[in-house]
Amino acid sequence: MRDSARRREQPRRAPRISDVADAAGVSVATVSRALSAPDKLKPETRDKVLAAVAALGYTPNSVARQLRAGNSRLVLVIVPQRTNPPFFAEVLHGIDVTLAEAGYVLITGYMEGHDHDLRLIELAASGHVAGLLTVSGDLPNVGGRSILDAGLPAVAICADPQVAGLPAVLLDDERAAAMQVEHLIALGHRRLFYLSGPEGNYNVTMRQRGIVSALEAGGLSPEALIEYRGDFAFTGGISGGEAYLALSDRPSAVICGNDETAIAFVKTVRSAGLRVPDDLSVIGFDGIELADFCEPTLSTIAQPRFELGRVGARLLVDLLDGNEPGDVMPESGRIVMQGRLLARDSTRAVE
Template sequence: MSGSAAEAARDPVRTGSAVTITDVARVAGVSTATVSRALAQPDSVRGPTRARVLQAIRELGYVPNAAARSLRRGRTRTVLIVVPKRANPPFFAEVLRGIDVTLAAAGYSAIMGNLDEDGARERQLAELVFSGHIDGVIVLSGILPRIDDRSILEAAIPIVSACAPIDQRGYSVLTDEGEAIVAALHHLIELGHRRLAHLAGPDGNFNAETRWNALKRFMSGQTEPGITLEKLQGQFTFEGGEEAAAAFLALDPAPTGVVACSDEAAISFMKALRAAGRRVPQDVSIVGFDGIEFADYCEPALTTVCQPRFLIGETAARQLLAFLDGNGPTERHVVLPNQLRVAGSSAPPPA
């Protein structure tokens, strides 16, 4: 596939117009009919030819016109929502509600597929997409179901990701989490804290890496002497907060301010510290991330970064509905603002 052909076909993406099946055909060096057959009836197209078509689709970020597809095979008015294994239920519950309410208002039903540990469910979900029984997919946290070496991107149906991108060519709904977690750290610095810690999420996770990298950039630009930031490895879960607390209690001197990767982790971290005799916020201030309902009902109430969870789901659903209406979203990447909410778990450090 020549670089000039691919570059020319990508021009519509840069100017905001949609990549067409003609662009895919030109880059792959085949007819538009061959592209259609490669997507709808892959067994009818020779392996090398189909591989060129799929490579062009991936390079260009092509999404077929949903209105045209519906004329060919009829709509099911069903959308698949892919949730990662061991998803954070308190966080995702409101995101899912935003998706469901918006899809239902447009006359669509939703099927939720939770990716399991052994991959069997992942294969089932991918087969469901390739079967043609799904009109579109919303993927949470950027994880795509696969069958062997084929991801559902190759099914060429509309896909929108929420909370984490699939790739830069895809359509996604994100939040300004890097800026937001820096605001949380800055809140503790303004209160007077100088020894700080970040209870991080799992290695390799998009959200965890985005937040930690934003904190590192902020710290590299710090000119005020004496401010330090320790990284505590953890998870987004209640269990992750408990495990991080054990590592924190072994530090000497211990940080006086902690920014956690999630509210779940912050709440269990706070509980473990209090059980060890540390007072919150008198000895240690803690800031969470997510704005889940539990944050209001722990003691003390948790200072946290509130993500617009319902709006994330609603916006992702509207992005997908724009595809299904045949128009396509006006923005490739939507970034929603988060908000720091100060409560009882943060205060000036001990004298």
């Protein structure tokens, strides 16, 4: 069977409800009811209509339906472009599965640049979209016009809930970062190199707090930590590695902002002849699959990526269903999940 031929048989224009009505010899109202409230029709009428629907291959035009109903089944998800795909892919998977269960479809809006973002702002304001999820701390904002101005129900996932005042599903970044430090202190490390992320980033700020308080709790002074700003990407791992190598008195352990950064860091210091974990311990963050396949296997903090996406999407669906925020989430406006330490080969006790 040649598919190209099959497609040519398709009518040039998609069948409308009136085409079905004509074919079945009923009114458009009856067709509409046959599809949305079959019980209200006499069985024989219903069957006649459904037969015509099947014969014509009719699918209701959802644009018209949406205009009339005033609501949409589309959810816009804002994602950072080109950053940490293995992490976001899994969060998106949780989102996608959950939205699908609730009958929503996902529009992915990559944060990219100004003109690009403007399109997303207009999309949100244009009535096409029912709600908004953001997995990015930065939100489209062009010329003082924010994507939030559209007033759509919105939920932040792993992103700063403060700026926007949005309900949020978050990792307990503070605790998770403290776990990194505690793990290293427990192994006897006394001086740490911290390869962090961009200034102003919510996750970075929260983790900073956790690190500081864990240092204190572990009896170390703030000077025990040398910080270097990275970017959550491979590039930051390389420059961070170079910065580490340039130190005259190198700390024995390194905390990385995410796994990709950690992997690039390890690669960089190894090329310079250092051995991990013999010469230094390295711990990552995120728990992407790959962290278990690199050399040495990477100790890290696993985030419940799928669950973060799932719970965030569920929350949005609840809000779209008309529930009040107070009914579906804690007073604080936040649902907080915990990271989990995966101690592997890249961290080791000091001799």
